[in-house]
Amino acid sequence: MKIIKQNRKSICLQVKNNGEVILKVPINLPQKNIDEFLVSKQNWLDKSLKRINQTLEIKSKYDFNKYVYLFDDNFNKDEILKKYKNVKNFYKANINYLLERVEFFKNKYNFNLTKVTINNSVRNWGTFNSKFEMKLNLKCLILKKDLIDYIIIHEFCHSKQLNHSKLFWQEVMRIIPNYKILKKEVRDFGFLLRENLY
Numbered sequence: 161m162k163i164i165k166q167n168r169k170s171i172c173l174q175v176k177n178n179g180e181v182i183l184k185v186p187i188n189l190p191q192k193n194i195d196e197f198l199v200s201k202q203n204w205l206d207k208s209l210k211r212i213n214q215t216l217e218i219k220s221k222y223d224f225n226k227y228v229y230l231f232d233d234n235f236n237k238d239e240i241l242k243k244y245k246n247v248k249n250f251y252k253a254n255i256n257y258l259l260e261r262v263e264f265f266k267n268k269y270n271f272n273l274t275k276v277t278i279n280n281s282v283r284n285w286g287t288f289n290s291k292f293e294m295k296l297n298l299k300c301l302i303l304k305k306d307l308i309d310y311i312i313i314h315e316f317c318h319s320k321q322l323n324h325s326k327l328f329w330q331e332v333m334r335i336i337p338n339y340k341i342l343k344k345e346v347r348d349f350g351f352l353l354r355e356n357l358y
């Protein structure tokens with residue numbers, strides 16, 4: 161843990177995405193107060209580090225310099241570049257898969273939808289608004305197909321509940337009884353959204 165004493169009023173504990181832990185403390189704060197603070201934050205710290213280590217482990221299985229990933233499968237990047245000129249074109253050539261899955265679930269469960277667009281958000285796998293418009297991230301194509309289905313159904317359930325309330329998760333569970341496992345997995349792959357792949 162890196163401890164920084166600085167001119168500040170409160171203690172601040174940070175865990176960075178690379179697993180580094182930084183504690184910022186007011187210059188004259190007694191050690192006893194620092195120790196008490198750390199004890200109170202121990203659970204949070206353990207959980208945060210566990211999550212970050214999981215992400216780092218998943219991340220270490222990818223080599224974005226050598227491979228391009230589609231549906232959790234990998235393809236030689238040089239060959240993809242030869243054929244598609246850039247990685248984004250390769251993903252764009254596969255957009256239909258996403259659109260077809262959207263159409264499939266829309267018809268199967270009679271969901272309301274006015275428009276679906278594919279975007280490159282660094283924050284979300286998908287969004288759904290009150291105008292019944294769905295946005296899906298192009299990077300969904302990197303994921304396993306059952307995770308893509310989870311993301312699409314999650315967004316469709318927002319056509320009934322715009323929030324993440326209990327009622328919302330009940331809607332999701334009606335369609336995907338084991339949604340909790342998929343939800344966690346999707347969260348574990350969240351780093352892909354911020355990865356510069358194209």
Ligand SMILES: [Zn+2]
Nearest residue numbers: 314315318324
């Ligand atoms: Zn949501």
